[in-house]
Amino acid sequence: MTLLEKTSTSPDPEDRSMAIRETLRNAIIDRRLAPGTKLSEAEVGALFDVSRTVARAALQMLTFEGLVKTERNRGAFVSHPSPEEARQIFASRRLIEPGIVTAAVERITRDDIARFREQLIEEERYINDRGPAARRAEIKASGDFHLMLASVAGNAILQRFMDELVARSSLVIALYGRSGVSSCGHSEHFAILDLIERGDAKRAADLMLHHIDHIEADLDLQPKQGVALRDVLATG
Amino acid sequence: MTLLEKTSTSPDPEDRSMAIRETLRNAIIDRRLAPGTKLSEAEVGALFDVSRTVARAALQMLTFEGLVKTERNRGAFVSHPSPEEARQIFASRRLIEPGIVTAAVERITRDDIARFREQLIEEERYINDRGPAARRAEIKASGDFHLMLASVAGNAILQRFMDELVARSSLVIALYGRSGVSSCGHSEHFAILDLIERGDAKRAADLMLHHIDHIEADLDLQPKQGVALRDVLATG
DNA sequence: GCTGTGCAAATTGTATGCAATTTCGATATC
DNA sequence: GATATCGAAATTGCATACAATTTGCACAGC
Numbered sequence: 424m425t426l427l428e429k430t431s432t433s434p435d436p437e438d439r440s441m442a443i444r445e446t447l448r449n450a451i452i453d454r455r456l457a458p459g460t461k462l463s464e465a466e467v468g469a470l471f472d473v474s475r476t477v478a479r480a481a482l483q484m485l486t487f488e489g490l491v492k493t494e495r496n497r498g499a500f501v502s503h504p505s506p507e508e509a510r511q512i513f514a515s516r517r518l519i520e521p522g523i524v525t526a527a528v529e530r531i532t533r534d535d536i537a538r539f540r541e542q543l544i545e546e547e548r549y550i551n552d553r554g555p556a557a558r559r560a561e562i563k564a565s566g567d568f569h570l571m572l573a574s575v576a577g578n579a580i581l582q583r584f585m586d587e588l589v590a591r592s593s594l595v596i597a598l599y600g601r602s603g604v605s606s607c608g609h610s611e612h613f614a615i616l617d618l619i620e621r622g623d624a625k626r627a628a629d630l631m632l633h634h635i636d637h638i639e640a641d642l643d644l645q646p647k648q649g650v651a652l653r654d655v656l657a658t659g
Numbered sequence: 660m661t662l663l664e665k666t667s668t669s670p671d672p673e674d675r676s677m678a679i680r681e682t683l684r685n686a687i688i689d690r691r692l693a694p695g696t697k698l699s700e701a702e703v704g705a706l707f708d709v710s711r712t713v714a715r716a717a718l719q720m721l722t723f724e725g726l727v728k729t730e731r732n733r734g735a736f737v738s739h740p741s742p743e744e745a746r747q748i749f750a751s752r753r754l755i756e757p758g759i760v761t762a763a764v765e766r767i768t769r770d771d772i773a774r775f776r777e778q779l780i781e782e783e784r785y786i787n788d789r790g791p792a793a794r795r796a797e798i799k800a801s802g803d804f805h806l807m808l809a810s811v812a813g814n815a816i817l818q819r820f821m822d823e824l825v826a827r828s829s830l831v832i833a834l835y836g837r838s839g840v841s842s843c844g845h846s847e848h849f850a851i852l853d854l855i856e857r858g859d860a861k862r863a864a865d866l867m868l869h870h871i872d873h874i875e876a877d878l879d880l881q882p883k884q885g886v887a888l889r890d891v892l893a894t895g
Numbered sequence: 896g897c898t899g900t901g902c903a904a905a906t907t908g909t910a911t912g913c914a915a916t917t918t919c920g921a922t923a924t925c
Numbered sequence: 926g927a928t929a930t931c932g933a934a935a936t937t938g939c940a941t942a943c944a945a946t947t948t949g950c951a952c953a954g955c
Contacts, residue, residue, distance in 0.1 A: 438731065439909095463936070474910045475937090476712075483716065487723045489816075495674065496916045496937055511814045518758040518817070526750075578747045580725075581754070584820055675939095699906070710940045711907090732907055732946050898955080908945070915938075924929080 440480035443471050447481065451490050451501055452566065452593045453559035458503040462491065488587045490594070502594055506644040509595040513639040516588050519581060520569065520635060521628035524615065526576035528624040535575050539616050542568060543609075550609055562593055568612050592638070599642040608638055676716035679707050683717065687726050687737055688802065688829045689795035694739040698727065724823045726830070738830055742880040745831040749875040752824050755817060756805065756871060757864035760851065762812035764860040771811050775852050778804060779845075786845060798829055804848050828874075835878040844874055 447467070450456045468478035482499045485491035493499040504512070542564065549561035566589040573585040611634040618627035683703070686692045704714035718735045721727035729735040740748070778800065785797035802825040809821035847870040854863035 465936075476909055476911090479937090480719065483719060484723065487720065497918095498936065508815075511816050514762075514814055515816045515820070518755055522754040578750055579744075580747050580751045580824075584751075588816075701906075712939055712941090715907090733948095734906065900953080902951085904948085906947075909943085911942080913940085917936075919934085920932095922931080925927085
């Protein structure tokens with residue numbers, strides 16, 4: 424039993440810091456923890472009933488995947504990606520995701536497609552619901568579509584990269600999103616799935632590229648005044 | 660001063676676990692630490708004159724980037740990638756590196772090109788030298804070409820991904836390489852740089868793709884009997 | 896001689912204690 | 926009243942102690 428490969432993203436249930444990481448990750452992704460929020464070791468430890476050692480390990484992992492930023496002797500904070508970081512995140516996705524779609528076309532099964540349709544229908548439900556809880560679920564579901572695709576593509580390394588990119592994209596959308604979540608994105612998910620089902624790798628990859636462009640176009644990534652501080656002081 | 664962004668790959672000199680990570684990383688990359696070697700916390704700690712806490716943090720980072728594999732209650736070992744992992748590593752590189760070349764064409768400066776030529780000439784020297792030290796230096800230099808390219812491309816996230824992929828590639832080549840390092844790879848580095856210098860993004864990206872194929876083709880990635888254990892037991 | 900059991904050594908997992916650093920408020924001074 | 930300075934509280938960095946688990950050897954039994 425222990426000989427079976429384990430996908431790198433499934434948390435080892437025995438490792439407590441991994442479980443904490445997962446929980447915090449989810450909280451960050453669906454915006455219950457806002458960018459900039461401080462995550463002190465003692466607080467996290469108390470919350471999960473573990474020592475600072477374990478809490479610290481979890482925060483270190485989150486730091487490694489860019490969801491948390493730690494400053495020496497100051498502590499860990501939920502990442503607050505700059506517009507430049509946001510651009511890099513989406514540039515990375517533009518590079519990787521068309522390839523993932525292409526690989527997925529080769530490997531997707533009838534069962535996979537059924538699960539995708541289920542997922543998309545659930546996503547749809549959240550779009551029509553009102554309230555912050557539905558909004559959170561919608562964001563999560565929207566990202567999950569991309570992650571499921573990465574999972575089907577069958578490359579554990581790319582899957583991990585996508586885990587990171589999708590999670591960080593959530594942060595970016597939370598910070599710079601204009602219209603909450605672009606609901607046009609949802610119909611694109613359906614369209615991409617259709618093209619994949621038909622085996623049209625070229626068009627599917629192309630639509631994925633446009634889809635990512637659309638998500639990024641919905642952001643307000645103004646340079647944010649590189650000279651911000653000076654200006655603020657001058658006018659204040 | 661502290662307002663300046665810091666590239667994610669430059670180690671914080673104050674953070675001792677980061678320095679240890681870098682040292683171990685280099686030792687793994689140029690094969691002074693063979694795949695499978697055990698890295699016990701106490702040993703690492705003693706070697707760098709720090710407590711297990713710090714050593715453990717370094718090993719955790721290396722685990723995260725796939726260079727080390729830790730088994731619960733057993734310890735950390737230098738990764739021993741399977742043929743399947745090897746294929747995934749190169750598949751990932753095929754996806755990412757052409758894009759990096761394309762981005763590099765846009766951003767490379769005359770100074771960068773000069774530095775690249777220096778680097779390639781040094782690489783050439785190691786190829787002609789004999790002995791294991793030269794071999795190690797050659798492997799390192801060969802990977803550095805790809806990392807310099809990633810650095811010029813100006814995307815810190817992709818750069819980190821490439822850091823990981825190139826490091827893990829070293830392990831794969833150490834394990835499965837037929838001819839040490841494919842020396843044809845070196846001339847391809849020159850050719851890629853030439854195309855980049857001329858601004859021919861399309862051909863440069865294409866050659867990079869072929870270059871990666873050539874590296875992978877030099878490997879002996881036999882399926883290694885996926886049913887290994889059962890068969891061994893049946894025949895024994 | 897071979898196999899199975901059990902104990903001891905070694906190693907990791909976790910908690911905790913102390914030192915170093917930062918933060919924030921109180922107080923003194925202008 | 927505003928500002929600068931000092932000091933206490935809080936927080937992180939790191940080392941160490943102890944518990945839990947694994948490993949390997951020794952020894953008994955066959």
